[in-house]
Amino acid sequence: MALDFDATQEEIQIFLAEAKEQIETLEEGIMSLEQEQGDIDAELLQSIFRAAHTLKGSSAALGHVDMAKLTHEMENILDHLRKNTIDITPELIGLLLGGIDALRIYANEIYQGKESGYDSSELVESFKDFVAASLETAKAPAKETPAETEKETPLELVFPDDLKAKAFQLAAPDKKVFEIGVQLETENTLPSVRAYQLIMLLEDLGKLVFTQPGLEELEQFQDGKLKALLVTTSDAKTVKAGIAKIPDCKQIVVREAKEVPKAEKKTSNVSAEVTEAEEDEQDEQPKDAKKQGQILIAPTIRVDVSVLDDLMNLVGELVIDRTRLTATLQKLQEGNDLEAVIESLAQTGGHIGRVTENLQDLIMKARLLPMRTLFRKFPRVTRDLATKAKKKIRFEMSGEDTEIDRSVIEQISDPIIHLLRNAIDHGIEMPEERERLGKDPTGTISLIAEQEESYIVIRIKDDGKGIDPEKIVATAQRKGLITRERAQNLTPKEAVELIFLPGFSTAEQVTQVSGRGVGMDIVRKNIENLSGNIQIITEVGKGTEFRIELPLTLAIMRTLLFESSNTLFSIALSAVAETNRVSHSEIKYVNKQKAMMLRGRILPLIHIEEIFDLPAPEMRGEHFYVIVVRRQRTQVGIIVEKLLGEEEVVVKTLSKLLGDVRGLSGATILGHGEIAFILDVPVLLEYGTDGRVE
Amino acid sequence: MEEFLERRDSESKQIVVFSLENEEFGVPIECIKEIRKLSDLTITKVPRSKKYIAGVVNLRGRILPVIDLRVRFGMKESITDASRIIVFEVEEDVCGAIVDAVTEVVKVPVDDIEPPAGAVSGIQRDYIEGIAKIGERLVVLVSLELIAKTQD
DSSP: OBOOOSSOHHHHHHHHHHHHHHHHHHHHHHHHHHHHTTSOOHHHHHHHHHHHHHHHHHHHHHTOHHHHHHHHHHHHHHHHHHTTSSOOOHHHHHHHHHHHHHHHHHHHHHHHTBOOOOOOHHHHHHHHHHHHHHHHHSSGGGOOOTHHHHTTOOOOOOOOHHHHHHHHHHOOTTOEEEEEEEEEOSSSSOHHHHHHHHHHHHHHHSEEEEEESOGGGGGGOOSOEEEEEEEESSOHHHHHHHHHTSTTEEEEEEEEOOOOOOOOOOOOHHHHHHHHHHHHHHHHHHHHHHHHHHSSSTTOOOOOHHHHHHHHHHHHHHHHHHHHHHHHHHHHHTTOOHHHHHHHHHHHHHHHHHHHHHHHHHHHHHHEEETHHHHTTHHHHHHHHHHHHTOOEEEEEEOTTOEEEHHHHHHHHHHHHHHHHHIIIIISOOHHHHHHTTSOSSEEEEEEEEEETTEEEEEEEEOSOOOOHHHHHHHHHHTTSSOHHHHHTOOHHHHHGGGGSTTSSOGGGOOSSSOSSOOHHHHHHHHHHTTOEEEEEEETTTEEEEEEEEESOSSEEEEEEEEETTEEEEEEGGGEEEEEEEEGGGOEEETTEEEEEETTEEEEEEEHHHHTTOOOOOOOSSEEEEEEEEETTEEEEEEESEEEEEEEEEOBOOOGGGOOOTTEEEEEEOTTSOEEEEEOHHHHHTTSBOSSOO | OHHHHHHTGGGEEEEEEEEETTEEEEEEGGGEEEEEEGGGSOOBOOTTOOTTEEEEEEETTEEEEEEEHHHHTTOOOOOOTTOEEEEEEETTEEEEEEESEEEEEEEEEGGGEEOOOSOBTTBOGGGEEEEEEETTEEEEEEOHHHHHHOOO
C-alpha cells in the first residue's frame, strides 16, 4: 500500500536525513552502553534519549503512527535507564537493537513511499512487557509522579526575572517580547508531541528564549501546560493564530511582557537550561546541512565554505595570469625587447605553477571524508557477527577522524567487513577455549586507521589464535594450489600469504557467518584495485593483524614514466620494487621464456611490446632497462627502452569505446599535453611467477 | 527551390556533410559538438585497441578516443591537410571521428530524406539512417553514435 504523508517531498527528505542521523546515534549509543555495562555515562544516555525523543516527535509530525509509537516505547525505556529505574541487560540491548532495525524499515518505507508490510506492534508489546517486568522485580517504587498534584492548577504565567531580562536584551526596537501560555488537552495520548510541535512553531516565529517544559523534559510532560518566552517581530494576534492551528490546544494566552528592572545575576537551574538549549540550537544548523549531504544524495559532497573561498581566490590568481599572458603576447607582437618577454613569461609560468599546485591540494582536500562515515556501522556488524558465532568480543576503534578520498571509502567497506568476519569466525576462540588457554574469555578486535605519509593505514587486529603456517600449507597442498616442492621452500610469511590464493577459502571453512562466496583473494583484489596493498602479521596463539595500506587519493598517483616504441607509459610507483640497467648478455632463456638472475632469484622478463602486441623493438644500444614489478611473492621484470623518471600524474579513465585495452588501467596528460598510458599492475603480474608455478 | 525550403523550414533538418573517399555522408548538426582540424591535434596510438581506433587525443584536458571512419568503413587509410575530426557525444562519453573533409552544412527538407534501402558502399545498414537528396547529389546519413558504440 502506498504511504501518503501531509508533507512536501522536501520535508520528507529532511525528515529522512535527520532520521538516519538519529538512528545512527541511537545505535552507536546503545552499542557503547553495552560495552560500558555497569558504568553508565549519563551524558551518553542523555544523547541517546534525545535522539529517540526527536525521532518520536518528527515521525509523529510526519504522520507515521507506527514509527511514533515504537519510538515512544524506546524513549520510555531509555527514560527509565536514565532515571536508573531499570538495569542494562543483554536482553534489553537486544530489544533496543531490534527497535533500531524496525526504525530502519520504517525509514525505508517513507523513502520508498510504500508500506513494507512490517508490523512492529509485537515489538512494542515486548518493550512494554520488559519495562513492566523490570519495574516489578527491581527498584520498583522509584517512579515518581509529581505531575499528578499539579494537574488541576490553572494556567499561570510567571517567568523568572533574569529570563525576562535576557529576552529584552534580545529584543531590538522592532521586536516584542511575548509571554505565552498554552493548556493542552491531556486526554490526548501524546501531549508531548503537541508540545514539540508548539515549540517548533514558536521557534519559527522568532527567538524562543525559554520554554517550560524544555525540549529535554518533554517526556515527563503530562499536565499539558506549556509556557514560553518569545522575542518576535510578529504581533500577538499572529502568534495566537499560529498556535491555534495546532490541534488539542484548550486555552491560549499570548501577552506582551513588561520590562523588568535589571536584577542581579542569579544562577538558577532554569537559566542553565536556557543556555544549554541555545547551544543545541546553534549546533543543530550545520548538522542539518551535513545530514542532508551525507546520505540519500550520496554523490553530493559537503565542502567547507572557507575551502570554496580559497578556491575562488586561486581561480582569481589564474585570471590575473591569463591577463599577463595576453599582455606578454601583445609585447611579442609589437616586437618589443625579447628579453623582457622571456622574463615576463618565466614569471607568469612560475606563478601559474604555484597556483595550480595549491588548487590541486585544495581539491584533494575537498574530496576527503573522515573514516567515521565508514566506521560507524562496524560496531553493530561486529556485535551481530559475534552473537551468531557465540563468541565474546570487545570491539575497539580508533582513528575515525582520519580522512581519506571518498571513492576509497566506498570501495573499502566490503573488504573490512570480510576481515572482521574472519577475525570473529577464525581468529577469536570460543570463550571456554580462551579461558582454558589463560586468556581473557572476551576477545578483542581493534580497527585502527591512521595516516602514514601519503598512505592511509587500516589495521584489523585480533587477539585470537593466529594463523598457523603449517596448516595453511597443508590446506593449500590438499587443494592442489601448490606443489610439494614449493610447499617445502616456503618461508612462514609466504606460507601465511597462501590464504590470498584464489580457491583457498572454500565451502569447507565457510561457517554460517563468514564466507559468502568471497575469499581472501577478492579482498586482496579489491584493495589492489585501489592501488593499495594488504599484509598479514600473525603469531600462533597471540593473534593476527591485517594491515591495509591505501593511497590517500586515487585521482593523483606517483608513477614512474618510461618510453618504448614511441609510446609513453607510466606505472604506479608503489608497485615498482626497483629498476635496473641491464645488458643483452644478462638475458637467459628458461623454457623459451626470457629471464635474468636477480640476487640469486630468477626474474622472468617480458618486453613491454609483447604485452601490448606492439611491433618488436629493435634494441639499439648495448643496454636497456628492466622495471621490477613486485607484489608479495610475485615478481616480473618489464623490459623498456627508456626511463623518463618519476612523475605525479592525474589519473583519467580510458573510454569504453576503445574496446578491451587489457593491461591499461587509464591514461594521463603530461606537461606538454602528451598522453601517457597507465599500466594495470595486476595484469603485468600475470606474466610473473607466483606462489603456484615454479 | 530557395522559397520551397523557406516555407518548409520547420520540417527540414540541418545536415553537416562530410566526405570519405568519393562519397558524401551526412550527420544531423545537433549530434555534433565541434569540428577540429586533424593537424591541430596529436593522435596517440593506443596499444591493443581496435584497428579502426586511430588513437586518443587530448582535447582541452579530456582524453577522447578517435575513430578512423575510413578504416571503419573498410576504406584505405589516408590523412591529408583537409582531414577533420568530428567530435560527438556517445551517451556519457565524447568521441571523435576522422573524415576526409567537412564540405558544407545544408538544410534538407524531411521529405527529401528517404529511408535506407540497403547497404551502401560496404557500410552496414544499421548505421545508415537515411539517404538525403540534395539537388542531384545523394548524401548518406549515418549515426556516428551507433558506429562508435557497436564493437565488431
